[in-house]
Amino acid sequence: MNNLSKNRMLDAINHKQPDKIPLDLGGTAVTGIHIKAVEALREHYGLEQKPVKLYEPYQCLGLIEDDLAQCLGTDVVSTGTPLNWFGIENKDWKPWRTPWEQDVLIPREFNLTYGEDGTVYAYAQGDTFFPPSGKMPASGYFFDAIMRQDPLPEDDDDLKLEDNTEEFSLFTEETLKIITKDVNHARATGKGVVASFGGSGLGDIAMVPAMNMKHPKGIRDITEWYMSTVLREDLLHSIFSYQIDLTIENLSRINALCGNDIDVIFTCGTDFGTQTSTFCSIDKFRSLYAPHYTRLNTWIHANTNWKIFKHSCGSVPGFIPDFIKCGFDVLNPVQCSATGMDPKWLKNEFGKDLVFWGGGVDTQNTLPFGTPKAVREEVLERCEIFGKDGGFVFNAIHNIQSTTPIENIVAMLDAVHEFNGE
Helix, strand or coil: CCCHHHHHHHHHHCCCCCCCCCECCCCCCCCCEEHHHHHHHHHHCCCCCCCEEEEECCCCEECCCHHHHHHHCCCEEEEECCECCCCCECCCCEEEECCCCCEEEECCCCCEEECCCCCEEECHHHCCCCCCCEEECCCCCCCEECCCCCCCCCCHHHCCHHHHCCCCCCCCHHHHHHHHHHHHHHHHCCCEEEEECCCCCCCCCCCCCCCCCCCCCCCCCHHHHHHHHHHCHHHHHHHHHHHHHHHHHHHHHHHHHHHHHCCEEEEECCCCECCCCECCCHHHHHHHHHHHHHHHHHHHHHHCCCEEEEECCCCCCCCHHHHHHHCCCEEECCCCCCCCCCHHHHHHHHCCCCEEECCCCCCCCHHHHCCHHHHHHHHHHHHHHHCCCCCEEECCCCCECCCCCHHHHHHHHHHHHHHCCC
């Protein structure tokens, strides 16, 4: 087994200068590629033209199979639980034609219905007996969560902890067997292994509506949830404590089975930044979120060799010192287009303590709307800034979107390989 990719990533995340900047495309649910762009890449590289597997249906991310990964030159591979965000196991694939007329493959139990206006509806655990949990407009390229919150009790004292924690549970022995098998397969690739087992995304707005639950109870409306961070902080502390208790138990069992076969663990995708500001104050972060992050991260660092991956979009320069204090090792997607997120400042200020996983090119402007020349120049500049002394894994800023021109994606990849002297 050739471990060049693994060693390259390990050097980078341990702040050593790697032989080349490691590349991640498809290693996590926030560093992936839309199925439309995956198909275009397969065609560009002359690979077998076959339907792309829609492995993450919420964002419509396509599976990067081994032949394409080899063409892209990726150094990272993903592993995790067998269920997608709709609570359906990714297996027994069947054909589906998307609203933009692409033929793809979806899991057998991923059942869809259509509205008169062409809206596509998806269902928790594929059960169409219950109302849909997600929808894709006829002109859309991914699913949106449907708010399905029941009327809340008039008295907050009647809110029940179990209503907002029913989706979290200890892994069964069968699930642990599947996870172990998948981790072993990932390790055998010789690439860096990034794991995502869920359960610890505290207040992650993508998860609050519980698209994987047939009839979610509790606080499930996004607006109500944000209000609750102020009005119901004690309840949220109870929810977060419950999540972290289960997560530590699950990770303890996984660690006993897989141990050092995992290099990085994605624990949290909660966004704290907007384009220009933040969703909450730093004081609220410290009082509500930080104690629970710190408890989980302390356990991971004390019991494993895993590096801890924190995703937060937006303008978060004021939060980064606290992310580090909580024990996070990796920041993604490094949204350099947001206020205060200048690449040079980020690297100079936090480069010794934090790995930047992303930030390689702007996916809101440069990559989808710029020229290939502009893409190349931005990628080379970001590699020069972030790549010095390690601490950088190349990825675009969040997932590559559906209508991104293929020539720009190729220009991005060519620029990374050019910088690496390939």
